[in-house]
Structure formats: C-alpha cells, structure tokens
C-alpha cells in the first residue's frame with residue numbers, strides 16, 4: 001500500500017513538472033556550438049522529411065556547461081580511457097585463427113570509417129538487424145574463433161566506442177526500408193506505447209517534453225548519436241540498451257532485456273529518428 005501511494009505521488013510530481021513549463025522553443029536548448037579539438041560537430045539540424053520532429057538536437061545541447069565541456073577535447077573526455085583500451089584490443093590476436101581485428105581491417109581509422117553511422121543495419125545472415133555489438137561479435141566468433149563479448153563487457157563497450165569514433169562528425173544514416181521496415185514499425189510501437197505504473201511512453205518525455213525540466217534533469221530528445229556514452233553517474237561507458245532500461249525502470253515499467261529483440265527494434269527506430277545528426281561517440285552525459 002505504502003509503495004503504491006508513493007508511486008502515485010511520484011506520478012503526480014512527474015506530470016506537474018511537465019505542466020509547470022511552457023512548450024519547447026529552440027532557445028531552451030543551450031545554443032552553444034560543439035567544437036571538438038577545434039572541429040565543429042553539428043548538434044542541431046532541421047529534421048529530414050517525414051520526421052515527427054521539426055528539429056533534431058543532440059543530447060549534448062541539454063547538458064550543463066560543465067558536462068558539455070568534458071566533450072570538447074579528447075584529453076578531457078573520460079570516455080577516452082576506453083578508446084585507448086580498444087586500440088590495444090584492435091591489434092591483439094585472439095581465438096583459434098590467431099587473428100586480430102587489424103589482420104583483416106587494417107588500421108581502425110581506415111577500416112571502420114563511417115561504419116557505425118549506418119547501424120543498426122540489416123543482416124541476411126541473421127535474418128534480423130545487426131547492432132554494432134552483434135556485428136563485432138560475429139567477427140569474433142566466426143572469423144577469429146574467439147569468444148563473444150557480453151553486451152556490456154568493458155571490451156565490447158570500448159570496441160563499439162572506438163568503431164563509433166571513426167564516424168564522429170558524420171551524419172547518422174540508418175536505413176528504414178526493405179527488410180528493416182517491420183523492425184522499424186515494431187520499434188515505433190514500443191516508442192509510443194504507454195507503459196509502467198506511470199503510464200508513460202518514450203514520446204511523452206522525449207518528443208512532447210524535450211526542453212522541459214523533469215525534476216533536476218533537462219529533458220533531451222533521447223537521441224543515440226553519442227552512444228556508447230560515458231555517463232558520470234555510471235562512472236564508465238554504457239550502451240543504448242542500458243539507457244533504455246533505466247528510462248523504463250524510472251516509469252516503473254518492466255524493462256526489456258539488454259540485447260532483446262524489443263530493444264534491437266527500439267534501437268533501430270530511435271537511431272533512425274536521429275538520421276542526419278552528427279555521430280558524437282563517445283559523448284559525455286551526467
């Protein structure tokens with residue numbers, strides 16, 4: 001009973017937080033520009049045709065100046081410890097074939113340029129979309145005969161961050177047509193479904209209320225162009241699925257599993273909502 005009362009009050013608190021503020025105008029997103037090591041990364045673009053949004057904003061725009069600063073040079077970005085680890089892994093032979101990533105893909109900046117911007121991406125072999133995580137693991141198991149890394153293993157987070165970094169500044173370009181179509185529809189259904197004790201959808205917060213405050217947090221569009229992100233709260237890198245799970249738990253919903261088909265569909269759909277935004281991996285969030 002007590003728990004029920006508490007969560008009902010919380011629901012009222014959440015609704016109140018939204019109503020207290022006016023609808024979003026561009027000025028509500030901090031209008032600072034993001035320069036990383038003097039190269040501008042666009043954090044704000046007119047949405048492509050067919051988008052439910054008029055404008056796309058990177059989550060960076062909604063963070064405090066202190067958090068924003070951490071992303072403006074690679075020495076200050078705490079996500080770069082993982083990049084250094086992944087650069088070593090890239091060159092390390094593992095598995096029965098005695099191969100490293102470099103054996104087949106050469107230097108990472110050559111071999112992986114622009115790759116992550118297109119993920120999730122259809123795989124005929126799997127008969128479903130590949131996320132970058134499952135794609136890296138396919139090379140590990142099938143081409144190296146090495147063990148797969150777990151979704152949230154430090155090695156996997158580091159490697160997907162390193163691969164993502166090779167697309168930094170390039171526009172997200174996830175395909176929604178062909179065999180991806182049914183997955184996009186499934187992801188969209190999940191995005192708009194009201195769930196949990198608070199009876200809310202992703203869209204209630206990230207489409208209808210971005211720019212507003214929810215408790216102490218400035219709501220963004222929930223874009224994933226910076227993933228895996230370094231979160232100060234996590235003290236390390238985390239995947240999109242970890243973030244989705246956290247958001248579902250916050251509205252007291254039963255979260256889907258990390259690596260589940262539901263989260264793969266949701267990831268594909270959310271990624272496609274950011275088509276055209278610049279990749280920022282590894283971004284820094286609070």
Ligand code: HEC
Nearest residue numbers: 099100101102103104105115135136139140143144159163
């Ligand atoms: C024995 C050779 C080999 C090794 C070793 C290897 N790969 Fe691959 N990898 C390939 C080939 C070939 C493809 C393209 C497969 C295809 O899609 O037809 C590929 C594709 C990929 C892709 C997808 C590229 C795209 O354009 O979508 C990623 C990401 C990738 N590899 C990452 C890695 C990583 C990370 C490692 C090390 C952990 C690794 N690979 C090790 C051969 C290899």
Ligand code: HEC
Nearest residue numbers: 059200201202205217218219220222223243244247251285
């Ligand atoms: C009750 C409001 C609420 C709901 C509902 C919600 N989120 Fe969030 N979400 C937040 C808050 C608060 C943050 C942290 C601030 C921010 O980036 O918006 C956040 C952050 C995120 C981020 C990180 C964005 C970045 O730039 O790093 C993603 C991605 C995200 N949410 C996706 C989702 C998805 C997908 C759903 C539906 C399953 C969802 N959220 C539901 C409140 C919500």
